[in-house]
Amino acid sequence: MTDALMSGSRVVLRAGALVPWLVLTAVVCAGVVLVDLVSAFFASAAFVLLGPLLPIAGLGLSYVPSVNADYQLVVASPYSTLRLLLLRAAVFLALAAPILLFCGHRLEGVQFGARVLAQAAAVVAVGLALSTLMAPTLSAAVASFAWMSLVQVFLMAGDLADITSSHAVALAVCTAVAALFVLVVRRRALSTDWRYS
Amino acid sequence: MNGSVIMSEVVQRFGSTVALDSVSLRLSPGITGLLGPNGAGKTTLLRILATVQEPTSGRVGLLGLDARSERERRAIRRRLGYVPQELGFPRGFTAFAFVEYMAVLKEWVDPKTRRAEVRRVLALVGLDSLSTKSVSKLSGGMRRRLGLAQALLGQPDLLLLDEPTTGLDPEQRAAFRALMLEVGRDATLVVATHQTDDVAAVCERVVVMDEGSVTFDGPVRDFVGRAKDHVWVADSPDVSALAHRRTASGRYRHVGDPPIGAEFAQPDVEDAYLLLRGTPEGAMQ
Numbered sequence: 001m002t003d004a005l006m007s008g009s010r011v012v013l014r015a016g017a018l019v020p021w022l023v024l025t026a027v028v029c030a031g032v033v034l035v036d037l038v039s040a041f042f043a044s045a046a047f048v049l050l051g052p053l054l055p056i057a058g059l060g061l062s063y064v065p066s067v068n069a070d071y072q073l074v075v076a077s078p079y080s081t082l083r084l085l086l087l088r089a090a091v092f093l094a095l096a097a098p099i100l101l102f103c104g105h106r107l108e109g110v111q112f113g114a115r116v117l118a119q120a121a122a123v124v125a126v127g128l129a130l131s132t133l134m135a136p137t138l139s140a141a142v143a144s145f146a147w148m149s150l151v152q153v154f155l156m157a158g159d160l161a162d163i164t165s166s167h168a169v170a171l172a173v174c175t176a177v178a179a180l181f182v183l184v185v186r187r188r189a190l191s192t193d194w195r196y197s
Numbered sequence: 198m199n200g201s202v203i204m205s206e207v208v209q210r211f212g213s214t215v216a217l218d219s220v221s222l223r224l225s226p227g228i229t230g231l232l233g234p235n236g237a238g239k240t241t242l243l244r245i246l247a248t249v250q251e252p253t254s255g256r257v258g259l260l261g262l263d264a265r266s267e268r269e270r271r272a273i274r275r276r277l278g279y280v281p282q283e284l285g286f287p288r289g290f291t292a293f294a295f296v297e298y299m300a301v302l303k304e305w306v307d308p309k310t311r312r313a314e315v316r317r318v319l320a321l322v323g324l325d326s327l328s329t330k331s332v333s334k335l336s337g338g339m340r341r342r343l344g345l346a347q348a349l350l351g352q353p354d355l356l357l358l359d360e361p362t363t364g365l366d367p368e369q370r371a372a373f374r375a376l377m378l379e380v381g382r383d384a385t386l387v388v389a390t391h392q393t394d395d396v397a398a399v400c401e402r403v404v405v406m407d408e409g410s411v412t413f414d415g416p417v418r419d420f421v422g423r424a425k426d427h428v429w430v431a432d433s434p435d436v437s438a439l440a441h442r443r444t445a446s447g448r449y450r451h452v453g454d455p456p457i458g459a460e461f462a463q464p465d466v467e468d469a470y471l472l473l474r475g476t477p478e479g480a481m482q
Binding site: 068069075076078188191 | 244247248250251267270271272274275277279281283284285286287288299302303304
């Protein structure tokens, strides 16, 4: 199990997804910091919008066909595809966590960063659940779009702070648990190659 | 279920396209060649046998297990080796690290025995001296051999190879054939290929597919025997033949209905295949 975990992590870290993801993350963080020089409100809004998308973007990138070239071999192995998907999600969440906490700390305090991280975990969980219905790259895009739409709704209502409130974080945790439940129930769908389903 | 592979009335549809049209097969240990033109359904059939893809309908039994059950599917995968047509490798791996990664996925838990097994399969395909080389620096032929190495992990009972000799030079192909003959002694080996000489060299049985259906299934000698009295040689090409090709001697080899007084030649797998492909449907049955 430990060996599988190590090798799985090695694939994620060495896979071509890591470099583009790091570039994307650096651009988002630099953008937020620059906007913060002009307007603290817009910087927080940009961070709330884009921060939770960073881990799911890494997960989606790691399933882009050119990066995920050995996919058919992995599916044909007895190793659980669900386990590998969860492992990749965990790696990107773990990589994004210090970045989100640091940026949140710079903007409004570390608690703000932790709340954005909780939302990021919920977005990842929804993306994982959707991957039982469609390709992981597409499911990552759909989950991202859903998050952006939600932020847009809060922005239009003029109460963006509510999306990082304690209630919203509790809702995010519930959503994550429900999504993971769906993922486990529907894990059979991951057992074959989605491209030929 | 008897036999290593049992496919019963298997249908695979992709939208309105029928990739496999009610295919039934029963394969036992030994080497079976899967011949057919592009789009015949060979790769789809292999993907189903590799449990990578579930058929739209029909039953698939592999190694006495039912591929529809998730638990049995994992049991099948423990005894399966598969080399897909489009073989991709994760970046940044050496040849050894890649095969070891695949060994981890195939549940080789103990590091010492796992590494010994990786060394064994790399030696089998002649890549032991290149094990520390990055996969990205290996030639196309070497990568095919590396793909084969991971499929040989754990001496699988069912080995599925999709176009395995593509990109191999003549020496590598000869070595590959020798390896296939060795592996095929105990395992059920299915080789999808365009190379009729590969089928002639290693296969005991041939399955010919066209447009998702099986048009021939039987021993190679029976397949070749069907072309008897349909192959002749001449000094110039005969346009009335179904197919003709120039041989190394400079003469022309023809397949089809021979003219009166034709100089007959011993048919081979390619002749039989061309005859089957060129003959109106059913005439060869």
